[in-house]
Amino acid sequence: MKTTRVLAILSIITMIPALYMIFLFAPTEATQGNTQRIFYIHVPLAVVGAYGSAILLFIGCLGFLITRDLKWDRFAACSAEMGVVFTAAQLLTAMMWAKPIWGTWYVFDSRGTLQIVLLLIYIAYFMLRSYLPDREKRAKLCAVFGLLGMVDVPINYLSIYLFRTQHPQPVISPGGGGVDPDMEKTLLMSFIAIALLYAYVFVRRLRIAKIEEEVDYLTQVSLAHD
Amino acid sequence: MKPLGAIIFKDIVIEMRSKESISSMLMFGILVLIIFMFAFESSGLDKTVIGPGELWVAFSFAAILGLNRSLAMEIDNDCLQGLLLAPLGRGDLYLGKVASNFAFMTIAEFIVLPVFFILNNLSFDQRFLGIAGISMLGTLGIAAVGTILSTISANTRMKEVMLPILQIPLSVPVVIAAVEATSQILNNEKPEISAWLTILAGFSIVYLTVSYLVFEFAVEE
Numbered sequence: 107m108k109t110t111r112v113l114a115i116l117s118i119i120t121m122i123p124a125l126y127m128i129f130l131f132a133p134t135e136a137t138q139g140n141t142q143r144i145f146y147i148h149v150p151l152a153v154v155g156a157y158g159s160a161i162l163l164f165i166g167c168l169g170f171l172i173t174r175d176l177k178w179d180r181f182a183a184c185s186a187e188m189g190v191v192f193t194a195a196q197l198l199t200a201m202m203w204a205k206p207i208w209g210t211w212y213v214f215d216s217r218g219t220l221q222i223v224l225l226l227i228y229i230a231y232f233m234l235r236s237y238l239p240d241r242e243k244r245a246k247l248c249a250v251f252g253l254l255g256m257v258d259v260p261i262n263y264l265s266i267y268l269f270r271t272q273h274p275q276p277v278i279s280p281g282g283g284g285v286d287p288d289m290e291k292t293l294l295m296s297f298i299a300i301a302l303l304y305a306y307v308f309v310r311r312l313r314i315a316k317i318e319e320e321v322d323y324l325t326q327v328s329l330a331h332d
Numbered sequence: 333m334k335p336l337g338a339i340i341f342k343d344i345v346i347e348m349r350s351k352e353s354i355s356s357m358l359m360f361g362i363l364v365l366i367i368f369m370f371a372f373e374s375s376g377l378d379k380t381v382i383g384p385g386e387l388w389v390a391f392s393f394a395a396i397l398g399l400n401r402s403l404a405m406e407i408d409n410d411c412l413q414g415l416l417l418a419p420l421g422r423g424d425l426y427l428g429k430v431a432s433n434f435a436f437m438t439i440a441e442f443i444v445l446p447v448f449f450i451l452n453n454l455s456f457d458q459r460f461l462g463i464a465g466i467s468m469l470g471t472l473g474i475a476a477v478g479t480i481l482s483t484i485s486a487n488t489r490m491k492e493v494m495l496p497i498l499q500i501p502l503s504v505p506v507v508i509a510a511v512e513a514t515s516q517i518l519n520n521e522k523p524e525i526s527a528w529l530t531i532l533a534g535f536s537i538v539y540l541t542v543s544y545l546v547f548e549f550a551v552e553e
Contacts, residue, residue: 171549219504226501233497237488247484250550254480254502257542261505261535 110313113306117299124292124299132292141206146292148199150300155192156224158304159185160259163231167252170245179245180315182252183235188308189228197221220262227255335420339428340435346405347436353401357394357440362447364390369451379452384514387448388507391467394444395437395474396496402433403482404491412551422548426479430540434475441467454518462517469532470510476539477502483550505535 128146135142166182169175200218201211212218234251238244347353368386406412415425445464449456478499485494513528 171546223501223504230497230501234484234488234494237490237494239489243487246549246552247487250480250546251484251498253546254477254539254542257538258502258505261531261538264505264531 110306110309113302113309117302117306120295120299120302124295127292127295132289133286135289138207141203144199144203146296147300148196148203149293150297151192151196151199152221154297154301154304156189156196156221157259158301159189159192159228160224160256162308163189163228163252164256167249167256170249171253176241176245176319177316179249180312180319182249184308184311184315186228186231186252187311188304190225190232192304193221193225193228197225223262224259227258231255335418335424336428336431339415339420339425340432343402343429343432344435347432353398353436354440356401357398357437358443360397361390361394361440361444364393365444365448365451379454380515380518383448383452383454383518384511387445387463387514388470388511390444390448391437391441391470391510392474392500392503392507393496394440395471395478396499398436398440399433399475399478399482399499400485400492400495402429402436402479403486407486416551422551423544425551426544426547427540430475430479430543433479434472437471437475438468441471459517459520463514466510466513466517466529466532469529469536470506473506473532473536473539474499474503476536476543477506480543480547480550483547505531509535 124146128143132143132146134140162185163182166178166185169178170182197218200221204213205211231248231252235244235248238247365386368382368389372382372386403412406415416422418425442464445460445467446456448454449460454460478495481498481502482495485491485498488494509528509531513525513532516525516528
């Protein structure tokens with residue numbers, strides 16, 4: 107309980123300055139105007155939310171296959187759930203940005219398409235879970251599928267650089283153009299805030315998943331006694 | 333090598349007797365091509381632009397049909413139990429199934445491919461051989477990931493529905509790379525084709541290795 111409370115407080119403490127910096131502190135970008143500010147939310151959502159969940163899901167699946175401990179299955183399920191929420195949010199921010207800048211909600215460029223594919227893999231993982239009633243079997247087969255799905259992510263990422271893309275190229279990566287130092291600070295703050303928010307929701311979800319499982323178990327026991 | 337050969341032989345004998353897998357993939361592939369022809373014929377779009385997409389929709393959907401059969405057949409009659417009792421590693425069982433799936437898909441594709449060339453009025457030159465090569469490489473990737481996914485989906489309540497949901501997102505890199513490579517061959521451009529072929533080969537190698545290692549978890553009771 108203590109960890110969740112600390113994470114909740116930390117994410118509130120960092121979210122307020124992050125929002126202040128995004129809307130008031132960061133300089134307005136020359137060509138895109140205020141629309142560019144969505145970038146401070148979009149990039150952390152993509153990196154922490156979509157790719158972070160992919161790494162966590164991979165760890166969860168691998169952990170289960172090695173240890174056979176159901177706690178890793180809960181871990182994987184929760185990270186996939188986080189992946190669905192954060193990837194969807196990230197795609198939503200991308201669309202809000204693309205409409206005024208590109209004049210269209212969605213362009214089938216590779217990076218966007220692959221992000222949708224990642225979302226579909228997360229959703230497929232859930233559908234698979236719901237079609238497998240047996241607890242042990244579900245954990246095993248979902249771990250195999252999750253592992254295969256996450257192996258897909260780097261291959262997907264690789265094809266981004268080959269496929270001609272409309273997506274703005276990373277400005278902060280090596281070889282990127284670099285940005286205003288104030289923008290960099292804002293992005294960093296936003297990263298910290300969103301990472302903490304993610305950690306808080308994730309830890310919370312893990313606890314709920316554990317309680318759900320206990321309730322399931324107790325229901326089955328009481329049904330067996332009746 | 334011997335158990336692997338035995339599994340392939342068993343699947344070929346079953347296929348020769350039932351003729352279910354290849355014929356359904358074949359019919360389905362040709363039907364998809366014909367539907368696309370109806371859809372795009374009047375629009376006057378360039379065949380070399382839409383052709384690769386058409387071809388790979390036909391191939392990947394037909395493959396799902398074949399993959400569904402391949403494992404459902406084993407599970408329906410509890411044949412999988414027999415296979416698991418046989419003195420061979422789980423990984424070998426996987427490789428054997430991949431090999432037979434790959435063989436059936438390739439046979440079906442090699443009949444669909446000339447139909448595609450005829451329907452789109454393309455001449456049978458070097459391009460045909462090039463596309464046939466890419467089909468084999470792409471099919472290996474689809475078979476590698478599809479065989480293990482069909483094992484997973486065969487365990488669920490909704491076997492036939494589940495496989496496409498699991499398979500299509502995972503085979504996106506194969507489809508993108510195969511479509512790009514096919515379109516470059518159809519348009520006689522070859523500057524970037526090696527990169528796409530590397531992705532196709534890399535995908536197959538990665539999935540064959542990972543699936544070989546985790547297949548035992550997918551089949552164990």
